[in-house]
Amino acid sequence: MPTLDVELNGETVHDIDAPDSFVTDGPFPVVLENSGRSTHVHLHFDDDLDRVTAVDEVNHYVADEATRHVHVSTADVDEPVRGKLKIVTGYGSNTTYVDVRVDPSPETPDRSVAVDEELSAPPERTPEPPARQRAVNALDRLVQRGGVAGAVFGLVAVGVAVGVAMAVDSAVVWLAVGIALMVAFGAALLSVT
Structure with missing residues (x-):
């Protein structure tokens, strides 16, 4: 030095x-x-x-x-x-x-990066399973997570909400039912993926 x-x-x-x-x-x-x-x-x-x-x-x-x-x-x-x-x-x-x-240090490591030739090739795509197989897989994941009880409860809740909305016949109640349906649908999608 x-x-x-x-x-x-x-x-x-x-x-x-x-x-x-x-x-x-x-x-x-x-x-x-x-x-x-x-x-x-x-x-x-x-x-x-x-x-x-x-x-x-x-x-x-x-x-x-x-x-x-x-x-x-x-x-x-x-x-x-x-x-x-x-x-x-x-x-x-x-x-x-x-x-x-x-001056540049003689000990400075080479800053170039070696790239493996496999990385330059596009990745191989796995084929998408058919729609029926995706539905079966989603249902299987739902059952494995213990989501059957939640799915049944959600369907009953939606049914009750639709019944109340029909009985009351109010725009505000229908709006609330629509929001509840969207939330239930979104939750079902999240639990399956």
Whole structure:
């Protein structure tokens, strides 16, 4: 894993000594090595690099004569991405730029997908059973689910509802019977499938 080494406060206060360029093909640390008094360092990737790199924090405190490692994660790229890393110390009093290039990783898995030739052929269709066999199958599923009692109860309820509607002879009652019939029919269809 390549390391981007940056020396701070080497020659003078807030001095930044960094390489002119840096190349990586994956995540990397920026090692901030402070040779003097404590300092704050701001790291900023320009727009092109910002799309493929990530840093948890951009502002870093480095104590007197201490070293701080800043992890930079990178996204997988298909082609090299170039940009600049801006390094700022002393609250903007000194700035240095490093040309950074993120190359495709040689370990990036092949993104092509192998397709089995069987998948390219249309699926074989099973023939539909005849209507009589479908009705027998539906009735068989209804009986297996214990739906005979429910079916008998539904028929009796529909019969009573029709009888009440005929006796009362009201449009509202006929509407209610129609809705009840549709619900019963829908429930019967759902229980069979």
